[in-house]
Amino acid sequence: MGKQSYSNNVITVSWDSEVCFHSAVCVNKLGTVFNPNKKPWIDINAEDAEKIKAVIGKCPSGALTFEMASQTQENTGSESVTIKIAENGPLLVNGSILLEDATGKRIETKAIFALCRCGASENKPFCDGSHKKIGFKG
Numbered sequence: 261m262g263k264q265s266y267s268n269n270v271i272t273v274s275w276d277s278e279v280c281f282h283s284a285v286c287v288n289k290l291g292t293v294f295n296p297n298k299k300p301w302i303d304i305n306a307e308d309a310e311k312i313k314a315v316i317g318k319c320p321s322g323a324l325t326f327e328m329a330s331q332t333q334e335n336t337g338s339e340s341v342t343i344k345i346a347e348n349g350p351l352l353v354n355g356s357i358l359l360e361d362a363t364g365k366r367i368e369t370k371a372i373f374a375l376c377r378c379g380a381s382e383n384k385p386f387c388d389g390s391h392k393k394i395g396f397k398g
């Protein structure tokens with residue numbers, strides 16, 4: 261599916277399906293805007309842009325980003341790097357790090373992203389939500 265963007269005259273919200281691992285943080289915090297039972301599933305006109313921005317800042321995978329009027333403003337992450345182990349899920353990375361593959365080639369990352377810990381992701385090294393399908397425990 262890739263990246264989808266939704267715009268009005270205040271905000272553009274983008275969602276990258278490749279890295280979303282369906283934590284449902286957005287859905288639970290602001291279901292009026294993020295509702296997977298609707299098409300499109302993101303309705304940026306349902307709430308104030310400030311509320312939407314606040315929830316985007318809590319997306320643990322970095323799948324959600326926003327752009328205000330003329331300035332791009334990705335989820336910038338923390339100044340110091342934190343890596344949190346999600347229960348039965350990925351490693352949640354928050355902060356700017358250098359990620360390399362086995363050959364030393366740099367892998368582009370956002371400031372917030374999730375690394376697969378279960379081995380089942382089809383988008384390694386990133387989590388794609390497959391840990392739920394395989395019932396990963398750990």
Ligand code: SF4
Pocket residue numbers: 275279280281282283284285286287318319320321322323324
């Ligand atoms: S990973 Fe982000 S975009 Fe995907 S469901 Fe969770 S909060 Fe929403």
Ligand code: FES
Pocket residue numbers: 281349350351375376377378379380381382386387388389390391392
């Ligand atoms: S930890 Fe999410 S797909 Fe592996």
